[in-house]
Amino acid sequence: MKTYRIATIPGDGIGKEVIPAGRQVLESVAASETESKTAFRFEFEDFGWGGDYYRQHGVMMPEDGLNALRDKDAILFGSAGDPHIPDHITLWGLRLKICQGLDQYANVRPTRILPGIDAPLKRCRPEDLNWVIVRENTEGEYSGVGGRVHQGHPLEVATDLSIMTRAGVERIQRYAFRLAQSRPRKLLTVITKSNAQRHAMVMWDEIAAQVAKDFPDVTWDKELVDAATARMVNSPASLDTIVASNLHADILSDLAAALAGSLGIAPTGNINPERIYPSMFEPIHGSAFDIMGKGLANPVGTFWSVVMLLEHLGEFDAAQRVMSAIEFVTANPTLHTRDLGGTATTAQVTEAVCKQIAATSKASLTTA
Ligand code: NAD
Ligand code: MN
Numbered sequence: 379m380k381t382y383r384i385a386t387i388p389g390d391g392i393g394k395e396v397i398p399a400g401r402q403v404l405e406s407v408a409a410s411e412t413e414s415k416t417a418f419r420f421e422f423e424d425f426g427w428g429g430d431y432y433r434q435h436g437v438m439m440p441e442d443g444l445n446a447l448r449d450k451d452a453i454l455f456g457s458a459g460d461p462h463i464p465d466h467i468t469l470w471g472l473r474l475k476i477c478q479g480l481d482q483y484a485n486v487r488p489t490r491i492l493p494g495i496d497a498p499l500k501r502c503r504p505e506d507l508n509w510v511i512v513r514e515n516t517e518g519e520y521s522g523v524g525g526r527v528h529q530g531h532p533l534e535v536a537t538d539l540s541i542m543t544r545a546g547v548e549r550i551q552r553y554a555f556r557l558a559q560s561r562p563r564k565l566l567t568v569i570t571k572s573n574a575q576r577h578a579m580v581m582w583d584e585i586a587a588q589v590a591k592d593f594p595d596v597t598w599d600k601e602l603v604d605a606a607t608a609r610m611v612n613s614p615a616s617l618d619t620i621v622a623s624n625l626h627a628d629i630l631s632d633l634a635a636a637l638a639g640s641l642g643i644a645p646t647g648n649i650n651p652e653r654i655y656p657s658m659f660e661p662i663h664g665s666a667f668d669i670m671g672k673g674l675a676n677p678v679g680t681f682w683s684v685v686m687l688l689e690h691l692g693e694f695d696a697a698q699r700v701m702s703a704i705e706f707v708t709a710n711p712t713l714h715t716r717d718l719g720g721t722a723t724t725a726q727v728t729e730a731v732c733k734q735i736a737a738t739s740k741a742s743l744t745t746a
Contacts, residue, residue, distance in 0.1 A: 380418040382451040382691055385656070389428040389472065391665025392675035393456020399728040400454055400680040406732040407688070407696045410739030418693065423450070427472055429460030438471030444479045452687050453658035456680075459665035470522065473660075478516050480655035482648035483546070484553045485513035486686070487631045487662065492678075494709035495639035495718065499611065502637070506615040509634055510561070512554040513627030515648055517546045518578075520624045542578035542623070547585050553651055554621035555593040565618035566598040569606050569626055582623070607633060635662055642676030642717045643708075645683035647690065657690055659683040669716075673723045676715040678704060681731055703734035 384404070388397035404420055411417045425446070427439040438458065447453060458472040459465060476482070489511065491497045491504040499507075521541040528534045551568070558566035568586040572579035583600060590598055601609060603626045609616060610633060622630060635644035641663045648658040661679030669675060681704050688697035707713045707730045714720025715727060736742065 379412075381421050382418060383421045383423070383449065384687075385423050385425060385447050385450045385453045387425045387427055387453060387455045387472075387476075389456040389458045389665070390430075390460045390468065391457055391667060391670040392663075393428070393458075393665060395670070395673065395675045395724050396661060396677045396680040397454060397456040399677040399724055400684050402728055403681050403684050403700060403731055403735070404454075404687075406735045407700055410699075410736050410742075411696070414740055416695070418696075428458060429463055429468060432460070432463055432468070432471070438468060439475065444476065447476065447480065447656060450656045452656050452690060454680075454683065454687060455658050455660035457660070457663065457665045459667075461665075461667050474520070474522070476658060477648050478522075480648075480650055480658070481516065482650045482655070482658055483514065483516040484550060484649040484651055485515035485627070485646060486557070486649055487511040487513065487627075487634065487644065487646045488682075488686075489631070489634040489638045489644060491638050492643065492708040493705045494711060494714070495643070497637060497639045499614065499637055502614050507638060509614075509617055510557060510619050511627050511631045511634060512550065512557060512619065512621040513631065514546065514550040514622070514624050516624075517541050517543060518624035520628075540578060540623075540625075542581060544581065544585065547578075547582055548589060549651075551582075551586055551589045551621060552592075553649075554619060555589055555596055555598075558596050558598070558619035559593055561619060563618045564596050566596055567606070567617055567620050568598060568600050569603050569620060569622040569630070570600065571603050571626070572600075573602060579623075603630070606630060610634065610637065631662060640676060640717045641679075642715065643678045643682065645679050645681075645686055647683070647686040649690070657687075659687040659690070673725060674716050675724050676717050677724050677728055677731075678708065678715075699735060699738055700731075702738065703731045706734050707731050 388394045458468045489509045519540040523539040524537040526536045570579040570582045572583050635641045644662040646662045685697045685701045713722045
């Protein structure tokens with residue numbers, strides 16, 4: 379039987395609640411097909427990196443930690459962020475270290491309004507909002523280049539330098555054009571701020587025009603990032619696949635998640651398209667200090683990330699069954715967590731999704 383080696387990194391806060399739930403879903407989908415020829419199993423290794431590890435060792439993860447991840451087929455990640463440690467330390471010490479170290483340069487964020495979810499846009503029908511945002515994930519505004527001198531003095535200077543390389547911009551645009559080409563509408567919007575940022579963002583536009591020549595069947599347009607926020611709200615159906623820089627897409631994708639109903643639902647994949655290194659899948663939300671440890675976290679963002687993980691492994695049938703189970707559960711308001719206006723707990727939602735996966739396995743359908 380095919381075995382996939384999965385690293386789980388719950389991290390901090392509600393990451394410790396939703397990642398075990400995600401693992402349960404992966405185990406359910408594997409267990410539901412053990413009789414079939416295409417059956418597969420998972421071998422999990424759990425890494426206790428994050429804030430607690432930092433308190434013991436002074437670092438978020440071990441120096442050689444990336445080596446333990448390299449031979450995995452995929453990584454399931456929770457969240458980095460601890461109420462007692464500065465955010466730039468937790469983020470750079472764990473999540474960005476993995477994304478940059480494993481060259482996961484494409485951050486892919488699908489957004490849809492799932493059945494049963496009351497989304498905030500009044501005039502937006504569920505079919506009007508079906509986006510995938512592609513975020514450059516290794517350079518740009520978050521390249522980490524910069525510094526501070528004369529700290530605390532009136533003369534203090536601080537810089538965060540945005541680094542955009544032709545190679546980096548071209549590979550993310552190529553990825554986005556290819557993704558747009560694979561979707562029914564074959565529609566791509568390239569987002570920049572090339573009026574105010576007149577060097578690197580102008581290069582983005584030029585590279586987009588060059589790459590577009592290799593994708594004659596993809597319809598594409600350009601939008602400035604500020605105008606893009608208004609377009610997402612006012613005419614969501616005019617967008618399909620979107621590509622933007624690290625910072626711009628970071629902000630746009632939180633807006634997208636909110637427009638689809640809750641931050642607790644949205645998934646993401648940090649992809650190394652060449653598959654030289656494993657890719658990492660995670661809900662887009664953070665540690666949610668206000669609800670951690672209470673069993674209130676919505677695990678759907680993690681489950682949808684599990685769907686992306688299964689698709690990445692090529693297990694499309696299993697991915698589809700998990701997605702259908704998620705939609706079956708979101709359609710039932712009694713299974714909504716508090717962020718969606720309901721009273722269900724993380725455990726209840728998880729159990730309902732696992733039960734639905736079991737109920738829709740090939741074995742159960744043929745014996746029914
Ligand atoms: P957050 O996503 O943790 O929380 C924002 C709000 O959304 C909170 O009210 C929270 O309760 C709610 N929420 C988020 N996920 C939810 C879920 N699954 N179910 C129900 N409600 C949910 O963002 P924040 O408050 O800005 O950040 C908290 C910490 O998390 C910070 O340390 C931040 O740096 C970190 N963070 C990490 C990541 C990551 O690791 N990828 C992403 C974002 C924030
Ligand atoms: Mn973000």
